[in-house]
Amino acid sequence: MAGVRLKEIAKSFGATDVLKGVSLDITAGGFTALLGPSGCGKSTLLRIIAGLETQDGGSVVIDDRAVDRLRPTARDVAMVFQTYALYPHMTVAQNMALPLKMRHMTSWQRLPLLGGAVFGNRNIRNTIDTTVREAAAALEINHLLDRKPSELSGGQRQRVALGRAMVRRPKVFLMDEPLSNLDAKLRVQMRAEIKELHRQLGITFIYVTHDQAEAMTMADQVAVMMDGELLQVAPPRTIYAAPADIKVATFIGSPQINLLSGISRHDGAVDVPTATLAPGATAPSGAKITVGMRPENLSLADAAGPGNLTGTVRTVEDLGTDLFLHLEIHGAADLVIVRADPARRDGLGHGATVHVSPRPDTMLLFDANGKRLAPATTRPNGANGDDATGSAGMLPGAPTVRPLPIANAANRPRRQDPTEPIAESVE
Amino acid sequence: MIGRLAPVITAAFARHAVLLGTTLFMVMPFVWMVSLSFKSPDEFFQTRFGLWPETFHGIENYTRALTEVSLARFMANGAFVALSVLVLQILVAAPCAYALAKLRFRGSEALFALVLIGLLIPQEVLGLPLFILFHLLGLLDTYAALILPFAVSPFAIFLLRQFFKTVPDDMIHAARLDGLSELAIVWRIMVPTAMPALAAFAILSVISRWNNLFWPSIAISSEELMPPTLGIVFFHNEEAGNDYGPLMAAATLVVAPLIVAFLAAQRRFIEGVTMTSVK
Numbered sequence: 028m029a030g031v032r033l034k035e036i037a038k039s040f041g042a043t044d045v046l047k048g049v050s051l052d053i054t055a056g057g058f059t060a061l062l063g064p065s066g067c068g069k070s071t072l073l074r075i076i077a078g079l080e081t082q083d084g085g086s087v088v089i090d091d092r093a094v095d096r097l098r099p100t101a102r103d104v105a106m107v108f109q110t111y112a113l114y115p116h117m118t119v120a121q122n123m124a125l126p127l128k129m130r131h132m133t134s135w136q137r138l139p140l141l142g143g144a145v146f147g148n149r150n151i152r153n154t155i156d157t158t159v160r161e162a163a164a165a166l167e168i169n170h171l172l173d174r175k176p177s178e179l180s181g182g183q184r185q186r187v188a189l190g191r192a193m194v195r196r197p198k199v200f201l202m203d204e205p206l207s208n209l210d211a212k213l214r215v216q217m218r219a220e221i222k223e224l225h226r227q228l229g230i231t232f233i234y235v236t237h238d239q240a241e242a243m244t245m246a247d248q249v250a251v252m253m254d255g256e257l258l259q260v261a262p263p264r265t266i267y268a269a270p271a272d273i274k275v276a277t278f279i280g281s282p283q284i285n286l287l288s289g290i291s292r293h294d295g296a297v298d299v300p301t302a303t304l305a306p307g308a309t310a311p312s313g314a315k316i317t318v319g320m321r322p323e324n325l326s327l328a329d330a331a332g333p334g335n336l337t338g339t340v341r342t343v344e345d346l347g348t349d350l351f352l353h354l355e356i357h358g359a360a361d362l363v364i365v366r367a368d369p370a371r372r373d374g375l376g377h378g379a380t381v382h383v384s385p386r387p388d389t390m391l392l393f394d395a396n397g398k399r400l401a402p403a404t405t406r407p408n409g410a411n412g413d414d415a416t417g418s419a420g421m422l423p424g425a426p427t428v429r430p431l432p433i434a435n436a437a438n439r440p441r442r443q444d445p446t447e448p449i450a451e452s453v454e
Numbered sequence: 455m456i457g458r459l460a461p462v463i464t465a466a467f468a469r470h471a472v473l474l475g476t477t478l479f480m481v482m483p484f485v486w487m488v489s490l491s492f493k494s495p496d497e498f499f500q501t502r503f504g505l506w507p508e509t510f511h512g513i514e515n516y517t518r519a520l521t522e523v524s525l526a527r528f529m530a531n532g533a534f535v536a537l538s539v540l541v542l543q544i545l546v547a548a549p550c551a552y553a554l555a556k557l558r559f560r561g562s563e564a565l566f567a568l569v570l571i572g573l574l575i576p577q578e579v580l581g582l583p584l585f586i587l588f589h590l591l592g593l594l595d596t597y598a599a600l601i602l603p604f605a606v607s608p609f610a611i612f613l614l615r616q617f618f619k620t621v622p623d624d625m626i627h628a629a630r631l632d633g634l635s636e637l638a639i640v641w642r643i644m645v646p647t648a649m650p651a652l653a654a655f656a657i658l659s660v661i662s663r664w665n666n667l668f669w670p671s672i673a674i675s676s677e678e679l680m681p682p683t684l685g686i687v688f689f690h691n692e693e694a695g696n697d698y699g700p701l702m703a704a705a706t707l708v709v710a711p712l713i714v715a716f717l718a719a720q721r722r723f724i725e726g727v728t729m730t731s732v733k
Binding site: 074077078079098099100104105106108109110112113114115116125126129130191 | 622629630634
């Protein structure tokens with residue numbers, strides 16, 4: 028088992044600082060997702076781990092050994108690319124066998140004809156052939172071994188790419204947005220399969236994605252990156268329920284988290300438009316505060332009250348399972364989204380006035396710099412790394428439990444269609 | 455309907471008329487050569503014009519072409535030289551093109567500019583310097599003199615570089631992770647994916663070697679080293695006088711392999727020059 032430690036990795040392309048001193052500990056045998064919007068430097072970081080790019084500063088340690096001066100192949104890592112990067116002139120079997128041939132045969136033994144006749148490569152060839160067949164069987168692509176990549180569908184190519192990476196049993200398995208070229212349905216299925224593959228291989232997985240659904244459902248540790256910096260490294264449940272930064276809070280979750288700006292009072296309450304909230308975290312009196320509330324942590328109240336928000340319904344989205352109300356709150360910049368029980372739909376038409384009460388222990392407080400203020404007592408939702416989705420996606424073919432209401436990108440407009448919790452890529 | 459289609463039909467007709475006209479212009483000398491190779495000497499200087507021979511003299515002409523000079527030897531020389539040049543050109547050009555297309559290093563753009571300049575220099579300009587160089591090396595009148603001046607082809611480097619540029623970087627990254635050295639990437643990944651471009655280049659290269667008269671006429675004087683073009687000139691000087699039948703028969707025989715090769719590789723050739731990238 029090999030852990031990966033990144034120390035102060037810095038990289039710039041020209042005048043652009045792509046990575047600004049990223050430090051990260053990746054547990055041996057774990058599944059870590061590098062999550063962030065496109066252009067945040069996550070792919071560059073992965074390439075630096077693989078040795079395909081050279082960092083300007085910092086160090087990469089794999090298995091307690093600095094690998095900065097090692098060539099990619101000597102680092103013993105394998106990588107799956109977004110474009111799969113299969114060799115178009117080779118069959119599936121040849122694609123998968125190539126890494127083994129390069130490792131276990133001398134250049135003389137690799138010669139066609141002569142290699143077998145003179146240098147006795149038969150045994151090695153047989154071993155390689157067996158290994159390839161076993162991997163192909165595990166990925167259910169053994170009937171495709173004689174085909175060329177151009178004759179395969181996207182999902183099949185994806186499996187071949189996985190197979191080529193896993194045949195040589197690397198210490199670390201790197202994946203660069205491996206699912207983004209697949210359609211939504213196949214992506215959900217492959218998520219479960221990759222998760223299962225991780226369980227079987229038991230090696231360290233580092234998975235780069237801009238799709239929060241992938242990161243949240245597959246990883247046991249999510250590292251959220253933005254603008255070349257790590258904002259938070261934590262289990263998915265913590266990232267969702269206790270984001271360290273307002274940028275993380277808005278990036279994760281669909282519909283997006285509601286943000287209301289307010290002023291804190293001396294007694295710990297916060298004045299926001301139409302209400303005074305008691306969020307349970309402490310802020311200096313008179314400070315500018317942003318209160319974050321997830322749509323599912325708001326509930327309809329029967330009457331106005333000091334702790335209840337009051338707003339006018341602008342849009343109603345009935346998804347059958349959930350009813351999302353978009354409320355205009357007087358004095359607030361953005362619409363506030365509330366998840367309600369569809370049974371309560373009556374009387375909630377456009378223009379209706381409603382009162383909403385937030386669950387106090389779920390409110391997130393951010394200071395003027397966007398950093399979250401520590402809660403006074405309880406942690407919201409008992410969030411503590413217990414990944415509720417951990418077992419859900421593991422069985423291949425099992426229906427994927429809808430884990431967390433999450434979407435893809437930070438800057439998505441609020442009025443997205445949440446009927447599809449794992450929304451299409453926006454990039 | 456017809457009224458609207460009329461301009462389209464007229465345009466298509468005009469297009470084909472122009473194409474047929476130019477084709478005729480190109481093909482005529484070739485057809486004339488084949489026609490003469492079947493005619494008797496008496497027919498050459500008749501005022502009557504006809505493609506079909508009055509008396510079929512083909513067997514005599516082709517027999518003389520094949521027996522009086524060692525045409526087979528010339529053609530074997532030509533094939534040996536053309537293939538050696540092609541192999542050397544690919545051996546040199548593929549790594550160069552890979553470096554220019556995919557590796558980042560200081561001066562790569564200047565080097566590529568040099569390749570482009572190399573494309574502009576006509577071979578005839580180099581005739582004299584090469585002659586002196588090979589004289590000093592003592593290599594004149596050898597196979598090496600026919601092969602070495604063409605071992606580096608700027609055109610091959612250019613063509614392959616353009617093709618290699620279309621290969622995704624991730625494929626090279628994958629190859630590096632799979633344990634391939636840079637040279638292994640060139641020969642195991644890049645060159646096989648560039649087969650259409652290579653086929654096109656092979657045809658162009660072989661044709662220009664096979665048809666080249668200028669440099670062999672400077673560098674070669676021994677009959678047993680002569681390529682086919684020079685052989686025909688030699689034949690003309692030695693034997694023909696006004697006897698063009700066997701000469702045309704020899705010329706026809708010399709061109710035939712090229713035509714066969716081109717027809718066989720035509721589809722790949724067009725793929726290669728139109729730069730269809732790997733999918």
